[in-house]
Amino acid sequence: MKRKIVVVGLGYVGLPLALLFHQKDYHVIGIDVDDDKLVKLREGRSYISDISDDQIGWLNASGSFEYTGDFSRVSESEAIIICVPTPLSESSDPDLSYLKGAMQSILPHLRPQQLIVVESSTYPGTTEEEFVPLLEQHQYTVGEDVFVGYSPERIDPGNLMYSLENIAKVVSGATTGCLERIVGLYQTVFRTIVPVSSTKAAEMTKLLENTYRFINISFINEIGRLCEGMGIDVWEVIEAAATKPYGFTSYDPGPGIGGHCIPVDPLYLKWKANLEGLETPFIDLAKSINDSQPVYVMGRIKQLLAECNRNDRVRILQIGLAYKANIADLRESPSISLFLLMVAEGYEVDYHDPFIPSFTAGGHEYHHVPLSEEVLNEYDCVVISTAHQSVDYEMILRAAPLIFDTRNCYELAYSHVAKL
Ligand SMILES: NC(=O)c1ccc[n+]([C@@H]2O[C@H](COP(=O)([O-])OP(=O)(O)OC[C@H]3O[C@@H](n4cnc5c(N)ncnc54)[C@H](O)[C@@H]3O)[C@@H](O)[C@H]2O)c1
Known part of the structure; x- marks a missing residue:
């Protein structure tokens, strides 16, 4: 039986990532709150220029790629990867409402031993200060009965020179056990894994790269x-x-x-x-x-x-x-x-x-x-x-x-x- 993962947020980041996991022989359940996107995907239509309609058609025909708005499907997977937007608020402050919303929707369906990975870009401390305490409030001990990692997404939409698989993947865990879990999963998919010592360091790495460019x-x-x-x-x-x-x-x-x-x-x-x-x-x-x-x-x-x-x-x-x-x-x-x-x-x-x-x-x-x-x-x-x-x-x-x-x-x- 195939290993099963859930990708939450099927946009510029989540859909290509889901596709890559699928190529690596995972059964993928994609969850999104945007019904229009789900309808398009089910009809075999891509809304991302780097992904063709044919690719969506092949996914649909494979029987091992599903799209849904139903968060209860989270319980079936070994890992949940979150790729939702992290925009700015009207006052140009971080707007974590999508991330927090996704986490709240996942929580009721979590099973012991699952791995949650956040891929959305965010400020250093988000995983440690927002998500670990939230899980602990729900009686989980992070690193023992649920695992939490952060891995910044470095995809460059429109850039055909670097495929997702070949872009080195920075990974981190809230504890050593969490890091081991995320490395174990991601090394089955990405060529090069770059573990760092904390989720804060991984969050900062992404912000360094983009601030440098800015x-x-x-x-x-x-x-x-x-x-x-x-x-x-x-x-x-x-x-x-x-x-x-x-x-x-x-x-x-x-x-x-x-x-x-x-x-x-x-x-x-x-x-x-x-x-x-x-x-x-x-x-x-x-x-x-x-x-x-x-x-x-x-x-x-x-x-x-x-x-x-x-x-x-x-x-x-x-x-x-x-x-x-x-x-x-x-x-x-x-x-x-x-x-x-x-x-x-x-x-x-x-x-x-x-x-x-x-x-x-x-x-x-x-x-x-x-x-x-x-x-x-x-x-x-x-x-x-x-x-x-x-x-x-x-x-x-x-x-x-x-x-x-x-x-x-x-x-x-x-x-x-x-x-x-
Ligand atoms: N676009 C890029 O080039 C790029 C590159 C690297 C990193 N990132 C980061 O990745 C994250 C996602 O960016 P994106 O460009 O893919 O955004 P996007 O808007 O293209 O996709 C996000 C998807 O998440 C869905 N969504 C929103 N709230 C949800 C919820 N609660 N549950 C389930 N689905 C939900 C949306 O409907 C949308 O389909 C952001 O943090 C962004 O900064 C983006």
């Missing part, structure tokens, strides 16, 4: 602004700097940082640090640069239009709304911020994004505009904000009268292309 991208955006002010091509400078074989990691400027992780996780760290009386000046500065980047880009577009004498009834076609290339995720997308800034400026703005058929903002529904030379000709300017691979950039170059390129899609110089 600060570096914000810094390169500052360098971009400096280069612009000094008449230097920032892209040329980055390319030259990247030839150094050590000590320099290349980051690209852009309209800002988006997604459910990079702009969010540093604020989890800041919240926890501030709570403990510690300051986070790097995070604070990076946040202020990142928050103002769409406004900066908007200023550059306005300047470009003025230089080209395009001031009245300006029509703009924006390329890409998702927060990064090749995925359909709009969460915290700076491209959306830029879109709305341009609308507020009075421009007539449409968008082309093959991953986003429509989106609603300010009570208005906008629809993806398919590209053609005729369509491109109708706009005063094309703004490239997210560079999906499938977009025909050659056609845009041929047919658009003016282009503002925030992603270095055009490396050569063209008279009608301005770059960030």
